[in-house]
Amino acid sequence: MQSKRLGWILLAPTLVILFFFGVLPFFYVVFVSFHSWNPFAVNPEMVFNGADNFRQIVFDPAFLHSIGVTVMFVFFAVVSELILGYILAQAFMRDFPGKAIFRTIHTLPLIMAPIIVGSVWKLMTTPSIGIIPHYLDEWFGITMNIGTSAPAAFATIVLMDVWHWTPLVTLTLIAALVSLPPDPFEQAQIDGAGKRQIFWHITLPMIAPAVVATVFIRLMDALRTVDEVWMLTGGGPGSATRFVGVHIFKEVFPKTNYGYGSTISVIVLYLTIVSCWLLYVTMLAPRTKRD
Amino acid sequence: MNTFKLSASALALTVAASSAFAEIDEAWWKSAAEPYQGVTIRGVTESSPPSLYIREVLAPEFEELTGIRVDIETTSWDQMFDKAIKDMEAGTGIYDMAYIEQDIIYSYLARDFLTDLTQLLADNPDLKAATYDESNFTTFADYFKDSEGHLYGVPMEAFLKVYLYRTDLFEDPEIREAFKEKTGRDLEPATNHADYAEIAQFFTAYGEENDMDLWGTTAQAHTGHVASWYEYWESVAPTFGVYNWGINADENYGSSVANGGEMNGPEAVEAMQWWLSMRDIAPPESPASTWTEVGTTFGAGRVAQGLVYGENAGWIAADESKSLVVGKVGVALPPLAEGVLEEVEAGEGYIGYYDGGAFGLPHSSKNKEATALFLQYIGQNEVQPDWAVAAPRVTNTATYDDPKVVEFNKELGGYYDLIKDKGYLFAGAPAYPFHAQVREATAPIFYQILTGNLGVQEGLDQMAATAEATLTELGYRE
Amino acid sequence: MKKQNPIIGIVFWSLVSFLTLFPIYWLFVISVKPVVQLFSTPELILTDPYWGNYAKVWGDRLLRSYMLNSVIISTGNAVLCTILGFFACYALSRFKMSGKESIFFWTITNRMAPPAVFLLPLFLLMTQVYAVGEWNLLDTRIGMILVYCTFNLPFAIWTLRPTLDGIPKELDEAAYVDGASSWKVITEVVFPLCRPGLAVTLILTWVFAWNEYLLAATLTNFNARTLTTGLSEYVTTTGTEWGVMATISVFTLIPALIVFGLVQKHIVAGLTFGAVKG
Numbered sequence A: 001m002q003s004k005r006l007g008w009i010l011l012a013p014t015l016v017i018l019f020f021f022g023v024l025p026f027f028y029v030v031f032v033s034f035h036s037w038n039p040f041a042v043n044p045e046m047v048f049n050g051a052d053n054f055r056q057i058v059f060d061p062a063f064l065h066s067i068g069v070t071v072m073f074v075f076f077a078v079v080s081e082l083i084l085g086y087i088l089a090q091a092f093m094r095d096f097p098g099k100a101i102f103r104t105i106h107t108l109p110l111i112m113a114p115i116i117v118g119s120v121w122k123l124m125t126t127p128s129i130g131i132i133p134h135y136l137d138e139w140f141g142i143t144m145n146i147g148t149s150a151p152a153a154f155a156t157i158v159l160m161d162v163w164h165w166t167p168l169v170t171l172t173l174i175a176a177l178v179s180l181p182p183d184p185f186e187q188a189q190i191d192g193a194g195k196r197q198i199f200w201h202i203t204l205p206m207i208a209p210a211v212v213a214t215v216f217i218r219l220m221d222a223l224r225t226v227d228e229v230w231m232l233t234g235g236g237p238g239s240a241t242r243f244v245g246v247h248i249f250k251e252v253f254p255k256t257n258y259g260y261g262s263t264i265s266v267i268v269l270y271l272t273i274v275s276c277w278l279l280y281v282t283m284l285a286p287r288t289k290r291d
Numbered sequence B: 001m002n003t004f005k006l007s008a009s010a011l012a013l014t015v016a017a018s019s020a021f022a023e024i025d026e027a028w029w030k031s032a033a034e035p036y037q038g039v040t041i042r043g044v045t046e047s048s049p050p051s052l053y054i055r056e057v058l059a060p061e062f063e064e065l066t067g068i069r070v071d072i073e074t075t076s077w078d079q080m081f082d083k084a085i086k087d088m089e090a091g092t093g094i095y096d097m098a099y100i101e102q103d104i105i106y107s108y109l110a111r112d113f114l115t116d117l118t119q120l121l122a123d124n125p126d127l128k129a130a131t132y133d134e135s136n137f138t139t140f141a142d143y144f145k146d147s148e149g150h151l152y153g154v155p156m157e158a159f160l161k162v163y164l165y166r167t168d169l170f171e172d173p174e175i176r177e178a179f180k181e182k183t184g185r186d187l188e189p190a191t192n193h194a195d196y197a198e199i200a201q202f203f204t205a206y207g208e209e210n211d212m213d214l215w216g217t218t219a220q221a222h223t224g225h226v227a228s229w230y231e232y233w234e235s236v237a238p239t240f241g242v243y244n245w246g247i248n249a250d251e252n253y254g255s256s257v258a259n260g261g262e263m264n265g266p267e268a269v270e271a272m273q274w275w276l277s278m279r280d281i282a283p284p285e286s287p288a289s290t291w292t293e294v295g296t297t298f299g300a301g302r303v304a305q306g307l308v309y310g311e312n313a314g315w316i317a318a319d320e321s322k323s324l325v326v327g328k329v330g331v332a333l334p335p336l337a338e339g340v341l342e343e344v345e346a347g348e349g350y351i352g353y354y355d356g357g358a359f360g361l362p363h364s365s366k367n368k369e370a371t372a373l374f375l376q377y378i379g380q381n382e383v384q385p386d387w388a389v390a391a392p393r394v395t396n397t398a399t400y401d402d403p404k405v406v407e408f409n410k411e412l413g414g415y416y417d418l419i420k421d422k423g424y425l426f427a428g429a430p431a432y433p434f435h436a437q438v439r440e441a442t443a444p445i446f447y448q449i450l451t452g453n454l455g456v457q458e459g460l461d462q463m464a465a466t467a468e469a470t471l472t473e474l475g476y477r478e
Numbered sequence C: 001m002k003k004q005n006p007i008i009g010i011v012f013w014s015l016v017s018f019l020t021l022f023p024i025y026w027l028f029v030i031s032v033k034p035v036v037q038l039f040s041t042p043e044l045i046l047t048d049p050y051w052g053n054y055a056k057v058w059g060d061r062l063l064r065s066y067m068l069n070s071v072i073i074s075t076g077n078a079v080l081c082t083i084l085g086f087f088a089c090y091a092l093s094r095f096k097m098s099g100k101e102s103i104f105f106w107t108i109t110n111r112m113a114p115p116a117v118f119l120l121p122l123f124l125l126m127t128q129v130y131a132v133g134e135w136n137l138l139d140t141r142i143g144m145i146l147v148y149c150t151f152n153l154p155f156a157i158w159t160l161r162p163t164l165d166g167i168p169k170e171l172d173e174a175a176y177v178d179g180a181s182s183w184k185v186i187t188e189v190v191f192p193l194c195r196p197g198l199a200v201t202l203i204l205t206w207v208f209a210w211n212e213y214l215l216a217a218t219l220t221n222f223n224a225r226t227l228t229t230g231l232s233e234y235v236t237t238t239g240t241e242w243g244v245m246a247t248i249s250v251f252t253l254i255p256a257l258i259v260f261g262l263v264q265k266h267i268v269a270g271l272t273f274g275a276v277k278g
Helices: A004-033 A052-058 A063-093 A100-111 A115-125 A130-140 A151-179 A183-190 A195-224 A227-232 A244-252 A258-283 A285-290 B008-021 B025-036 B049-066 B077-090 B102-110 B117-123 B137-143 B173-183 B195-207 B227-240 B267-278 B290-299 B310-318 B340-345 B368-379 B381-390 B397-401 B404-413 B417-423 B436-451 B458-472 C005-032 C052-058 C061-094 C100-112 C115-129 C142-164 C167-177 C182-193 C197-211 C214-219 C227-232 C242-277
Strands: B040-046 B069-075 B098-100 B154-165 B305-309 B329-331 B353-358
Touching: A004 A258, A004 C061, A004 C100, A004 C115, A004 C142, A052 A258, A063 A100, A063 A151, A063 A195, A063 A244, A063 A258, A063 C005, A063 C242, A100 A151, A100 C005, A100 C197, A100 C242, A115 A130, A115 A151, A115 A227, A115 C005, A115 C227, A115 C242, A130 A227, A151 A195, A151 A227, A151 C005, A151 C142, A151 C197, A183 B069, A195 A244, A195 A258, A195 B008, A195 B195, A195 C100, A195 C142, A244 A258, A244 C115, A258 C100, A258 C115, B008 B173, B025 B049, B025 B368, B040 B049, B040 B077, B040 B353, B040 B368, B049 B069, B049 B154, B049 B368, B049 B381, B069 B077, B077 B290, B077 C115, B077 C214, B098 B102, B098 B368, B098 C061, B102 B137, B102 B353, B102 B436, B117 B368, B117 C005, B137 B154, B137 B353, B137 B417, B154 B310, B154 B368, B154 B417, B173 B195, B195 B267, B227 B305, B227 B340, B227 B436, B267 B436, B267 B458, B290 B305, B290 B310, B310 B329, B310 B404, B310 B417, B329 B417, B368 B458, B381 B397, B381 B404, B397 B404, B436 B458, C005 C242, C052 C242, C061 C100, C061 C142, C061 C182, C061 C197, C061 C227, C061 C242, C100 C142, C115 C142, C115 C214, C142 C197, C142 C214, C167 C182, C182 C197, C214 C227, C227 C242
Parallel strands: B040 B069, B040 B098
Antiparallel strands: B098 B353, B154 B305, B154 B329, B154 B353
8 A cells, every 4th residue: 555665765864864974984994994004103004904903803802801891891781770670660650659750850860971970970989089988988897999999990880870871771661661551461460360470471572672672772882881981990990991992992092093993893893783683683573573 | 261270360360461462562463464364273272271271361362463263172181182183184174273292292293294383484474473482482392393493383381290298297397206206317308219108108107197188199090091101101210210111212112121121121110119109008099090180189188299290280389279288389309219310410311201282283274374373472472471370381481580470489389490490300201103002002001010910020021012012013113 | 550558659769769869969069069179078968069160150151152052963863863763663664665674773783883983984074075165064063963863863763663563553554544645644643643752762862962972072173062072171181170060060961851851741641642542
């Protein structure tokens, strides 16, 4: 009944914009990744060096380390956000006094720029002067120094990310939960299903697309995290929080290592796409086919 | 704005500015600027008090005088380099002026990014202002000259990283007595590392005993920011006789002892061990401190002594809105290992960092003539004194003797005297066009030494090897 | 909606709200402290606020123009992305186009790119390719609106897709049977039904654009600088001006709060819409 042409017309603006601002720069990065190029080398020009950069990256301990800590960070942050976000979204589905106010409060962290979040958390966690280390010491006798303790720095960054981004998860899950039709739930309750059964067999499958979409967004944003970490630890102590985004940043900006930096980016992008694709195929695609 | 003292004394400045205005030959500037009416020149700079003074005071003054508009973009340190380099590399011509920190000038000159200002003015005598003369600048301007003595940047800030100490603590009779009892000598600013360490230990213990927030030394020892790397290589290692980061430019840029360098030599190891031992008795925030936090720590009265960048020395000593130790600050030369001073006097090294920057004129600029006028304007002796008071920095020799500056020097505990008399003992960053590249390549290893994941010798060995590998990769080392 | 003991709800939410609000409260505390007090022993309770930073920020004409740029860029970008995302999702959910699932997945890959390395090609494209005569896209508001599409458009498409898939196709078909044009079906039948999803998308894309730092810091110089880049001006060599930074941050929260206030209504409307539908 409806022509496919209309479909393409509706998609066209999106494709055009993404082509000019996403795909073309990507081609350029891919092109550069096959070159050695540092404008402050003896030879400042781009020199084609085949797959050298790609060979180097496989044995680059700094890069591999950054991938490792990034994966840990993403895992802890995203899982905590998902669980917390779901609990809060469910809690918002109930009625209680002052709900509108609480919902507004809960979305506040979202509207803070990562660079601001990084600054505030930096001030809150400055060793001995920041309010958190100060009271941890005064009340519990615990010393917290994000300048020397890798676990403290890592935990602070995970906590900061959870604080900042759980509201996003809550919001998208609320949007998914409110649009659920009530019939299956009523039916299940009549049939005597327990809460857990309802969650695993009815709620979760029905909100799965929204959950996957949310996980995707959080996953890829967490992988790109730079601003907050830059403000808070700069990647330290040592390389404990030198996430891959920070690593690339340091490689490309101060070191002006454009060639190798591009290679790292291409590899990181590739790894991200593959892991997201796997997630997508296993979680979401079977469902769409069933429809 | 965060211009030092600017908000507090805006009125005084306006008055002062208009008096400086009178000494300047208005007619000449107006006629010289005639062809460039309606032109806007644009600069990019790091957000620092001297830059903000240009943006808030000198640029508007210049516009009023000549009709040439000056827009200054101030941004953070890392952003500034990236933006200037991208613009000059691509030849876009966004900027007519770029801030050149002393340590990047060699990279820019190697890439021929900048216009030869000496030549430009020689070729265009109409543009040459009578009140501008390259010989007015202090020796700091030499860093921005090529081998033929041609100038590529008009200096706009210059600082020393100095030894600051708290005069109120050092002169307190009870403290002096306690110190004498403990150590058997008088409490005076240290001249060597052992004395410095003794004083540091004394004050850290003193703070603990008296339940005060007081420690014996600062340490710019951030475990993820290059500030720590700089403190060690530019301010600590030289005082042990390791210059130019321990890289030997004459020996094919060898860095390791085996290849003629000193990066992992015994002096470097000793310097690192000493510095780490100081870090351990510094305030707890030190492992998370860059140059800014070190300044704040000192300004908050948390330390008795320390090495502090000169741009901070100004507000620490004199700005009551930011500092709790106004009027209680003395300056001295950093503590030195035996023989270093003699070596430096003989011209073989330096005892600390002479930092600063200039405004350069990129080749890619589309408004070279108008920009040359502005650069001369900010280089004149006449505009310097107010600038030196508003944002402590001195770039012209005559500035030291201006009454306002002499007066201000007292507030600063004699800091300007130190630059004037002892400035020659300090030096800028080594003449390396690969400054940022080698720094970034070795910094991750350096942080591992700070966190204790690597031993000092082992870490320095790795740094030397990495520096050599990077230099080979970049093509400097054959 | 279920009922429960209101006390439990209030206690639970008060606790959550305390944790949520504390860093924001602290931001405010920093903004009303003179610099000298920042590095002394912290006090939990605010006494004797100092308003100097507010006077400074309020009187700064540059910051006002940054604020305007931020509002225009993020609003323009959020509206553009939400509308284009809606169209794209309608196409993806309603038409049998070959390879549409691949296209859907591909859109999101645009958001995955580590930004640092893409700054150089974007800079070159915007100064040299997307240019007409003397004019080019760099340092323009429209340029930033388009650049922000690279991360916001995929986001819009991904959050709107479930919403559109959830609206029964029978509704469109019924409207077509009644003789409505495609345009009418899209704008008058489907669009209103998507309101909650659209509201959430609009809010979140707006927030992402409002908070973006790295791209704005690199791709703007004088004319299109945003508030977040204004913040970086206060990270100076002689000490980060935490107080001023915090004050600007408080100011950046205000427009964000207004937008949230405006759009929340639609989310609430969405809540009732869900109930009515059942």
